[in-house]
Amino acid sequence: MRIFAAIVTHNRLALLRECIESLRRQTVPLAGIVVINNGSTDGSREWLEQQPDLSCVHQENLGGSYGFSESILQSWKRQADWIWVMDDDSIPHPTALEALVHVIKSGMVYEPIGFLCSRVEWLDGNPHRMNIPHISIFNKHGQPFSQYDKIGAFHVSACSFVSILVSAKAVQELGLPIRDFYIWGDDMEFTQRITRSGLLGLYVPASIVLHKTKTNYSSDIFHDDNQSIWKYRYGIRNHLFIIRQQKGFGKYFGKLLKHFFVLPVKLMKKRKDHRWLFIKTVWGAAWRSIGFTPNIEKPHA
Secondary structure, rough: EEEEEEEEEEOOOOOOHHHHHHHHOOOOOEEEEEEEEEOOOOOHHHOOOOOOEEEEEEEOOHHHHHHHHHHHHHHHOOOOEEEEEEEEOOEEEOHHHHHHHHHHHHHOOOOOOOEEEEEEEOOOOOEEHHHEEEEOOOOOOEEEEEOOOOHHOOOOOOOOOEEEEEEHHHHHHOOOOOHHHHHOOOOHHHHHHHHOOEEEEEEEEEEEEEEEEOOOOOOOOOOOOOHHHHHHHHHHHHHHHHHHHOOHHHHHHHHHHHHHHHHHHHHHOOOOHHHHHHHHHHHHHHHHHHHOOOOOOOOOO
């Protein structure tokens, strides 16, 4: 089983070094580590070029979505069987990969696995709010979420890109994450695409990864400061595209109307500052979603 780690980094050298060291300490050895350097200017490139065990791609910063897609593609090109995807601020415990591999090799899972994901914790050991996987009571095969609880795995329909072990076969059959999302939503669309195809998504809480952010947070348009507003320009557009893609035009049109008329009212009531800035951002992102038709690329050698 050839497993490659796929890391995306941008101007976080100290965290990147910690992430790489945690990968080197895994109890299950990796076949390789691929790092996509999204235009870092903090010395990351110079440090990466001094690491003989890393495969590095240096490119301009075209967004996290482009970086994740490229990291998976580069791992696939190196004939990976499984690709372990994460951000540069993800610090896996030494047995994190071992716990994921244990489920694959258990012989107790009878349907093809598309991906497995880890328990993502913040600094205090609590679950990271940004990285809670989506659990459905029953999956596409009619199995309850706890079908495989005896081997420490639970069905999920989607998860974030902070520690996901994805099957290279799933990537080949279903395509790469959407590069044009730029940021936000690429992980949800990609993992939902996998589980909607009938492949399993499994959450393995024994696989523990620290997500080393400044606070334990999840995005909240009613309370986030205006420094995060640029992310909503992409996130809202991408979210509406996912609804149109997965639930059809009727559901999309209803959500679109809510973004034009209902959400602005809620923003006026709940936000304490920058109300009009956020309202204009919502309107602009919703409008751009109307003509947004990104491609799903399949990997090629």
